[in-house]
Amino acid sequence: xxxxxxxxxxxxxGPEIVTEAMKVLDRTAKIYGHTCDYTQLxxxxxxxxxxxxxxxxxxxxxxxxCDAVLMGSIGGDAxxxxxxxxxxxxxxxxxxxxxxxxxxxxANLRPAILYDELKGAxxxxxxxxxxxxxxxxxxxxxxxxxxxxxxxxTEDGVLTAYDSLTYNENEIRRIAKRAFDIAMKRGKxxxxxxxxxVLDSSRLWxxxxxxxxxxxxxxxxxxxxxxxxxxxxxxxxxxxxxxxxENMFGDILSDEASMVTGSIGMLASASLNETKFGLYEPSGxxxxxxxxxxxxxxxxTILSAAMMLRFSFDLDKEADAIESAVAKVLKEGYRTIDIMxxxxxxxxxxxxxxxxxSHLA
Ligand code: IPM
Ligand code: MG
Numbered sequence: 001x002x003x004x005x006x007x008x009x010x011x012x013x014g015p016e017i018v019t020e021a022m023k024v025l026d027r028t029a030k031i032y033g034h035t036c037d038y039t040q041l042x043x044x045x046x047x048x049x050x051x052x053x054x055x056x057x058x059x060x061x062x063x064x065x066c067d068a069v070l071m072g073s074i075g076g077d078a079x080x081x082x083x084x085x086x087x088x089x090x091x092x093x094x095x096x097x098x099x100x101x102x103x104x105x106x107a108n109l110r111p112a113i114l115y116d117e118l119k120g121a122x123x124x125x126x127x128x129x130x131x132x133x134x135x136x137x138x139x140x141x142x143x144x145x146x147x148x149x150x151x152x153x154t155e156d157g158v159l160t161a162y163d164s165l166t167y168n169e170n171e172i173r174r175i176a177k178r179a180f181d182i183a184m185k186r187g188k189x190x191x192x193x194x195x196x197x198v199l200d201s202s203r204l205w206x207x208x209x210x211x212x213x214x215x216x217x218x219x220x221x222x223x224x225x226x227x228x229x230x231x232x233x234x235x236x237x238x239x240x241x242x243x244x245x246e247n248m249f250g251d252i253l254s255d256e257a258s259m260v261t262g263s264i265g266m267l268a269s270a271s272l273n274e275t276k277f278g279l280y281e282p283s284g285x286x287x288x289x290x291x292x293x294x295x296x297x298x299x300x301t302i303l304s305a306a307m308m309l310r311f312s313f314d315l316d317k318e319a320d321a322i323e324s325a326v327a328k329v330l331k332e333g334y335r336t337i338d339i340m341x342x343x344x345x346x347x348x349x350x351x352x353x354x355x356x357x358s359h360l361a
Contacts, residue, residue: 001034003313006066008059011045011092012286013296013349014072020298020353021070021305024325027357028309028318039066043099044074044092044286045083054095060102068312069279070305073286081288101142103279105271106171107178108141108250109307110283112257112267114237117330120341121262124234135240136186137257138179139250141271143171144201146247167201167246169208176212178272179244183219187241191222193229193249205246226253233257254283263338265297268304270311278312280304294348297336299326302356325359 007022009015022038029036041059048054054074063069075092078084083092099105114122114132122129148164176192183190192209194202206223213221224232226249232239233256245253258267264284271279282300290296303326310319334355335344347355 001313001315003029003034003036004065004067005036005038005308006041006063006069007038008041008043008069008071009046010043010072010074010286011076012073012288012291014046014074014286016072016291016294016296016349017282017298017301018070018072020349020356021301023353024302024322024357024360025070025305025309027360028322031321031361032315032318034315034318041069043071044095045076045081047095048083048086048090048092053090054092055098055102060099063099063103063279066277068277068308070301070308071279071281072301073282073284075286075288077288097146099279100271101147103277104142104273105279106140106142107175107272108137108139109182109270109272110137110139110250110254110257110267111135111307112137112237112254112261114261115266115327115330117327118262118266118339120344121339122260124237124260128234128236128238131238133237133240135237135257136182136242137250137254138175138182138242138244139254140167140171140175140246141250142247143167144247146251165199165201165248167204169204172205172208173212174274176209176244179242180212180216180219183242184216188219189222189241190219191224191229191240191243193224193226193243193245193253195226195249196223197225201246209244229253230256234260258283263297265300265336265338266303267300268307269300270304270307272311276312276314278308280308280312294350295337296349297338298349298353299336299356302326302353321360322356325356328359329355 009018074096145165150163152161196202258264267283269283306319306322309315333344
């Protein structure tokens with residue numbers, strides 16, 4: 001099979017971690033008799049440097065021609081980078097939000113798995129992590145506060161900012177269906193997270209999620225308020241299977257979930273639309289403070305590439321091979337600095353990529 005993959009290396013540690021994911025993809029393709037065709041696309045700060053804007057029509061059109069896009073990370077240091085002298089709608093992050101919208105990538109899957117081998121890097125007590133955990137955050141990605149109207153105005157001499165949070169029932173229904181479909185293939189449990197004790201959008205969310213749940217009698221549904229969920233994730237993460245939530249809550253809870261697995265450097269993500277097309281990126285940021293040092297953890301990006309093989313190309317065997325290569329390398333004691341613990345062997349970004357590639361077969 002020929003895999004037609006768009007590549008957005010991005011900013012900060014992006015180019016380093018994407019290079020390692022491509023190394024692992026190429027090796028996987030070789031073993032299983034596929035070929036990878038890569039098209040380089042610009043987004044974020046890298047696009048600003050060349051075109052003056054974080055996203056161009058060219059990048060959107062280029063992405064649409066690919067079967068899937070693998071991405072690093074977007075953004076720079078807000079204090080020092082000239083990108084942040086630009087107005088907010090021209091900054092790197094605006095490009096990321098705009099490409100998600102342009103490609104209609106409404107379903108963001110962020111799996112948080114505690115590897116047995118990484119228990120040492122997990123900040124939770126052992127009695128809480130005993131037996132590990134494996135949860136999937138299903139974050140709505142093209143609606144809510146991040147896409148609502150916003151403005152800053154002076155009212156009666158007082159500076160006032162508005163951000164509006166809107167969801168319609170169709171946007172809720174399609175993401176809820178995705179969550180229940182995924183739950184059917186996992187532990188058959190959905191926790192829908194909202195703030196229905198305060199927000200109208202959350203009350204509609206709850207109503208529509210219940211309607212969708214009626215079509216999935218085998219899946220159990222629980223509603224949880226977002227503040228309680230933030231607490232439960234550190235108190236008893238084992239209780240979760242699929243966590244379904246809106247855009248901003250998902251943004252926050254997925255960072256929290258990543259930390260309880262030991263490091264954000266381990267958290268992969270897939271952003272999907274109604275077709276097989278997807279954008280695959282690590283959940284973590286561009287970490288400009290460690291960019292170019294060769295110490296970033298490429299595992300989240302490598303696991304994102306595995307998700308790409310699974311969801312966009314239906315190559316489950318190949319995806320399994322990458323995931324088990326990651327597990328083997330961790331088992332043998334290799335660690336990047338973010339997940340390092342006593343007695344383990346510290347390696348850099350490229351070495352971690354080489355190790356994973358060489359454990360594929
Ligand atoms: C993420 C990031 C982005 C988001 C930012 C960079 C706009 O935090 O993918 O979680 O909030 O979606
Ligand atoms: Mg985030």
